[in-house]
Amino acid sequence: MRETAVWIFREFKKILTHKFCWYSAFFTLWTLFLLYNNNFFYPFYFWIVYSSLVLLAVPVLFIIAVEDKKTLVRILYALFTAAAVFLAFYLIHLKGAERDIAKNEVLNVLLIFSFLPIIAYMLITKEFFLSRWGFSPGRAREAFLITLVFSAAAAGIAYFASYNPQFTKMYPMIRAMKAGGFEFFKYEVGFLLFFFLWEFYFRGAMLFSFVKSVDSIPVAVLMQAVIFAFAHIGKPGLETVSSLFGGIALGVIVLRMRTFVPAAVIHFILALTMDIISVFFKQR
Secondary structure, three states, rough: OOOHHHHHOOOOOOOOHHHHHHHHHHHHHHHHHHHOOOOOOOHHHHHHHHHHHHHHHHHHHHHHHHHOOHHHHHHHHHHHHHHHHHHHHHHHOOOOHHHHHHHOOOHHHHHHHHHHHHHHHHHEEEOHHHHHHHOOOOHHHHHHHHHHHHHHHHHHHHHHHHHOHHHHHHHHOOOOHOOHHHHHHHHHHHHHHHHHHHHHHHHHHHHHHHHHHHOHHHHHHHHHHHHHHOOOOOOOOHHHHHHHHHHHHHHHHHHHHHHOOHHHHHHHHHHHHHHHHHHOOOOO
């Protein structure tokens, strides 16, 4: 009986210390946080900075904390991750004029310090390690062709989806864009950056972390697709369901191209087409 208990304890310990367990827990919980705290579009500067923190800084700090071979470095970057998470929770509780963080020097310094450990790590290791997480040109020529083909397909999907009033009522998600003009252009530029960060999170940090920590690529692709679909809860039902298959397709493309950039462009074209139709052609 005692031997059985010891064996169970050892096996349980192996599971808890496995990288796949750490990555699964982190990305599931952090995506849950994003699901309920990802609609901060005002002011514009706040939206961009907040998105950079939660979609880039936090996951990258966590990856370093898991992947580095030195215990002291892992502990240090675990603390940096915790600090960045705390800062994200602080930001979501800012209201009204408090969100005008461009005038808050202390908060801006804290945001800068969230990225400094990442820059310092790359300088010390003399390696842009994120290239191993899809942050690279990849197979540039092939990726360019794939991006063109699938972007055209995404625009077509958005066109047919626009006949469903659920989509045209929801999009654009930012009220100021519905009047068109400069606000529409400004926020679309913001969304281009946002989808770059969004796809890095799902198809860069998350997907490649799963690939590196589990022996099965199909499991890694499916895992990120399920979490990606989970992030679409609250959207039109058709979008939530289709996001699972879209996540699988984008995951396969990214792994083949070794870069998440095609996924960012395709996703942006899909959203841009829907926004244009909803704002400028809603009476068609």
